[in-house]
Amino acid sequence: MTLNPSICLKDANLLDVRKGELVGLCNIFVEAGMIVDVSGRDPETAQLVIDVKGKTVMPGLCDAHVHVVAATASFPDLERWAGSYTTARAGQILSGMLSRGFTTVRDCGGADFGIAQAVDEGFLIGPRVLFCGHAISQTGGHGDMRGKADDWEACTCCHGLGTIVDGVPEVRRACRNELRKGAHFIKIMASGGVSSPTDRISNTQFALDEITAAVEEAEATETYVAAHVYTARAAKRVLKCGVRSIEHGNLIDDEVMDLMIEKGAFLVPTMSTHEVLKSEGLEGGLTVEMHEKVDEVVEAGYRTHKRAHEKGVKLVFGTDLLGAMHRHQLLEFSIRSKFQTPIEIIRSATLTAAELFNMVGRVGEIVPGAYADLIVIDGDPVIDIKYLQDPDRYLKLIMKDGKIYKNAI
Structure with missing residues (x-):
């Protein structure tokens, strides 16, 4: 487990759960346990950059x-x-x-x-x-x-x-x-x-x-x-x-x-x-x-x-x-x-x-203002739910409140 004051998940293939699809590469910025930005801005402004390499990033x-x-x-x-x-x-x-x-x-x-x-x-x-x-x-x-x-x-x-x-x-x-x-x-x-x-x-x-x-x-x-x-x-x-x-x-x-x-x-x-x-x-x-x-x-x-x-x-x-x-x-x-x-x-x-839970905007989606609860999946779970059923094989990163509990990217 590591705690960093500023983290960027670089080249994340974001799963927009509202649209129900992967929306393409972006950079997800985390500060003090919260998502502060989802955009294409320079990832090197963060103290820790994790290159997701185009893998699926979705809400915890x-x-x-x-x-x-x-x-x-x-x-x-x-x-x-x-x-x-x-x-x-x-x-x-x-x-x-x-x-x-x-x-x-x-x-x-x-x-x-x-x-x-x-x-x-x-x-x-x-x-x-x-x-x-x-x-x-x-x-x-x-x-x-x-x-x-x-x-x-x-x-x-x-x-x-x-x-x-x-x-x-x-x-x-x-x-x-x-x-x-x-x-x-x-x-x-x-x-x-x-x-x-x-x-x-x-x-x-x-x-x-x-x-x-x-x-x-x-x-x-x-x-x-x-x-x-x-x-x-x-x-x-x-x-x-x-x-x-x-x-x-x-x-x-x-x-x-x-x-x-x-x-x-x-x-x-x-x-x-x-x-x-x-x-x-x-x-x-x-x-x-x-x-x-x-x-x-x-x-x-x-x-x-x-x-x-x-x-x-x-x-x-x-x-x-x-x-x-x-x-x-x-x-x-x-x-x-x-x-x-x-x-x-x-x-x-x-x-x-x-x-x-009365927590819309805080959990369940990747938007600014939400808790930094993120998982990285090697595959597209919208196409096949199997990618969520074998964490040893497909679950590559787990972040909760901005803390990294697993990083196998």
């Missing part, structure tokens, strides 16, 4: 659904780990993400201000971390990891990826507490899930006034709510309450998709995690009962997300991988290529992600 990638502290797929086990051990394991996960070209990730439960700050200050190496803190769950919801025989009283303190609350006052208090600690958004568990022991995929979770309370608290601090949701029934409830981001959504229908378009909401499919959980979930820590839920959502997801894309729902790149399965992060590209073109997938991991 964004993953809108990760769990950087989930070094195991067994959330009950995760709750018993020491915080120091969890952070150490998270460091390995984060560095892996950056090595694949991801420079911004949105953590949907588990990461906190400490991990985000450690990355910002260079004590952990990884992408920029946007976090919700702990996901908000009801008793018996997707964040409640107690088994049927566990009679101990769930407290409202935080364990693992989530915190358990019931009733409007507790929801408000939990949301305010996460926002107090710097959360970039609020995440609620609004339906059943695969990795929780006592609910079903078809469950709806939280009453409407509880969901509305979470939305009100997020909007009061000028941010938004993301909701873990699988079914159409659950999705309609949260969208009507003002939730902005639907996570997973494998079982939504046309009515929900139309509602999402009407409200400008985002869909974050996490197709890779369902694919990999099917083959590796038991080895990764899922119980047999949890693993049996996976089949409910895998095949439906292919049909649903293809339909959502065709209708014009805003799809954002997300993976939601757990434990050793994080290594499959780039699998999402090939899965989505069955119904999206390469540039559409790239936009989902750049421009559309930036829109969801």
Whole structure:
């Protein structure tokens, strides 16, 4: 890793993600971690000149659904780990993400201000971390990891990826507490899930006034709510309450998709995690009962997300991988290529992600005023998405915040 006050990437073949094409050679100038100029001016004015030799330069990638502290797929086990051990394991996960070209990730439960700050200050190496803190769950919801025989009283303190609350006052208090600690958004568990022991995929979770309370608290601090949701029934409830981001959504229908378009909401499919959980979930820590839920959502997801894309729902790149399965992060590209073109997938991991994050102009494109998050690819990913799927072979340079983490040009 090197830090330079003034850098120029010379003869960069810039990928304009808005136009969806390579726009030709230019010089990209970086100062104090920001892009300050994209032009043909003399590169020798910079203190460090890196000759890209005509290779593709594109924005660093964004993953809108990760769990950087989930070094195991067994959330009950995760709750018993020491915080120091969890952070150490998270460091390995984060560095892996950056090595694949991801420079911004949105953590949907588990990461906190400490991990985000450690990355910002260079004590952990990884992408920029946007976090919700702990996901908000009801008793018996997707964040409640107690088994049927566990009679101990769930407290409202935080364990693992989530915190358990019931009733409007507790929801408000939990949301305010996460926002107090710097959360970039609020995440609620609004339906059943695969990795929780006592609910079903078809469950709806939280009453409407509880969901509305979470939305009100997020909007009061000028941010938004993301909701873990699988079914159409659950999705309609949260969208009507003002939730902005639907996570997973494998079982939504046309009515929900139309509602999402009407409200400008985002869909974050996490197709890779369902694919990999099917083959590796038991080895990764899922119980047999949890693993049996996976089949409910895998095949439906292919049909649903293809339909959502065709209708014009805003799809954002997300993976939601757990434990050793994080290594499959780039699998999402090939899965989505069955119904999206390469540039559409790239936009989902750049421009559309930036829109969801409320970071348009700062991440997801190479323009003056944006963070200097850049990757250099030996090939044209607009022609073939394979160039983003083999970083050891094709990913030649990684820059985040103007710091160079890999240079193999």
